[in-house]
Amino acid sequence: EMVMTQSPGTLSVSPGERATLSCRASQSVGSNLAWFQQKPGQAPRLLIYGASSRATGIPARFSGSGSGTEFTLTISSLQSEDFAVYYCQQYNNWPQTFGQGTKVEIK
């Protein structure tokens, strides 16, 4: 089973600052990588698919990059509603697997 490793575990950021989240796959997943945002009491929400394509309705401040085994989610200017847990997930190999999550908290 493919292992997805996210770093850091927690990221403390001030509103308006940039946040950079990392995700590493134990083997290549090509561009078959998605990012999700999850807030307490809510289902995960798709932000990015295909490593860099924004899902419908996702603000332009969210961007994804990378391919193969190294991926990045960047939030260019954090808004109050962006403080949440973020998960990367690969859908290249069976079974699909998630990272353990990065919590973005207010500094």
Next chain:
Amino acid sequence: EVQLVQSGVELRKPGESLKISCKGSGYRFNLYWIVWVRQMPGKGPEWMGVIYPGDSDTRYSPSFQGQVTFSADKSISTVYLQWASLRASDSALYYCARLQGVSIRGYMDVWGNGTAVAVSS
């Protein structure tokens, strides 16, 4: 609007059976794989497997093979997740999600609201 609506909170005792549901609307339900995802308290999501409502083709993640059963009733745009004999370790939040893309190598673009399952004596 594309939606997946799941059944409500379930409280059960160990050894009991359970079947929870996920109903789709706003799209051609039979043409998209549906994923089941488990999220244990304070943990990240875990991919359980998929079912294709059009013909009930089912694939289970190795970690969940033999532990749960997926089924579908395409006439009412609903898929199900069931347990024959619950354990306390099955206590979690369960989500269904639509798989977008080519066959089972797709990404989850629409999620249900989740069903909380609590198993305790």
